[in-house]
Amino acid sequence: MEKVRVAIVGASGRMGRTLIEAALAHPQIRLGAAIERAGSTLMGVDAGDLVGHGSIGVTLVDNPDLVRDDFDVLIDFTSPDATVELAVWCATHGKPMAIGTTGFNSHQKGRIAELAQDLPIVLAPNMAVGVNLLFKLLETAAQVMGEYTDIEIIEGHHRYKKDAPSGTALRMGEVIADTLGRDLEECAIYGREGITEERDRQTIAFSTIRAGDIVGEHTALFADIGERLEITHKASSRMTFANGAMRAALWLASRENGLYDMQQVLGFK
Ligand SMILES: NC(=O)C1=CN([C@@H]2O[C@H](COP(=O)(O)OP(=O)(O)OC[C@H]3O[C@@H](n4cnc5c(N)ncnc54)[C@H](OP(=O)(O)O)[C@@H]3O)[C@@H](O)[C@H]2O)C=CC1
Numbered sequence: 001m002e003k004v005r006v007a008i009v010g011a012s013g014r015m016g017r018t019l020i021e022a023a024l025a026h027p028q029i030r031l032g033a034a035i036e037r038a039g040s041t042l043m044g045v046d047a048g049d050l051v052g053h054g055s056i057g058v059t060l061v062d063n064p065d066l067v068r069d070d071f072d073v074l075i076d077f078t079s080p081d082a083t084v085e086l087a088v089w090c091a092t093h094g095k096p097m098a099i100g101t102t103g104f105n106s107h108q109k110g111r112i113a114e115l116a117q118d119l120p121i122v123l124a125p126n127m128a129v130g131v132n133l134l135f136k137l138l139e140t141a142a143q144v145m146g147e148y149t150d151i152e153i154i155e156g157h158h159r160y161k162k163d164a165p166s167g168t169a170l171r172m173g174e175v176i177a178d179t180l181g182r183d184l185e186e187c188a189i190y191g192r193e194g195i196t197e198e199r200d201r202q203t204i205a206f207s208t209i210r211a212g213d214i215v216g217e218h219t220a221l222f223a224d225i226g227e228r229l230e231i232t233h234k235a236s237s238r239m240t241f242a243n244g245a246m247r248a249a250l251w252l253a254s255r256e257n258g259l260y261d262m263q264q265v266l267g268f269k
Pocket residue numbers: 009010011012013014015016035036037038040077078079082099100101102103124125126127128163167241
């Protein structure tokens with residue numbers, strides 16, 4: 001069976017380096033290209049050397065045009081502006097795209113959905129299997145307990161993370177709000193301070209921790225008087241996200257144009 005060739009964008013970042021390792025270890029995937037931001041001091045460095053694997057003959061470049069014929073699927077873990085720009089490039093050149101980047105505003109999300117009419121895109125704020133199962137469990141929890149409990153979403157990440165709440169926490173909020181027929185934009189609360197008055201049970205509240213080297217932790221709390229349900233996922237290695245991205249890339253290689261999520265990749269829906 002022919003290997004699927006991937007390009008990794010954001011190759012020298014925290015996820016980028018883990019993605020390179022995951023691609024090099026995967027029996028059905030070949031690392032075809034590694035792309036970084038223009039001006040990176042690592043330009044021209046071999047991607048294998050970057051992760052201590054030894055040279056593989058794939059050097060970091062700053063422009064997808066330079067490696068257009070070297071890959072089948074593009075994997076993006078960068079920043080929202082960069083992702084939208086790359087999606088335009090992928091639509092122009094017919095390259096499926098797995099997007100792990102988070103922190104999009106509604107305009108950027110709309111643009112990605114529009115571009116997905118011209119190419120297959122997996123857009124997933126969290127590519128870990130457990131988190132995507134958690135999304136499913138949240139539907140059940142919200143159906144059974146959501147109407148009468150206080151719903152809080154708590155997430156923790158490393159000190160370098162740029163967006164808050166995390167993309168995963170926001171998706172958790174969307175899943176719960178959709179299940180309960182609420183509009184997250186109207187019922188979300190992001191942090192509390194001062195005289196906040198008693199809690200309104202219709203709200204879904206988010207709390208964010210940024211500390212040290214936490215890889216990624218998410219809890220949904222459904223609290224009543226007398227009992228509370230907590231559903232938690234803890235990632236202890238970025239490799240869980242990177243392996244998910246490899247699954248998404250393989251799945252995308254034979255997909256029709258459209259916008260997909262990780263639950264579809266994993267066969268949960
Ligand atoms: N979906 C999931 O499962 C997961 C998603 N994420 C998300 O992935 C994203 C990246 O996270 P992380 O790796 O920790 O962040 P890093 O900052 O470590 O890595 C991002 C990399 O992308 C580079 N980059 C930025 N803009 C461009 C561009 N235009 N072209 C090429 N490269 C570019 C950055 O370069 P520079 O440093 O020069 O800006 C950096 O090397 C975040 O949005 C994060 O939330 C993270 C983990 C899991």
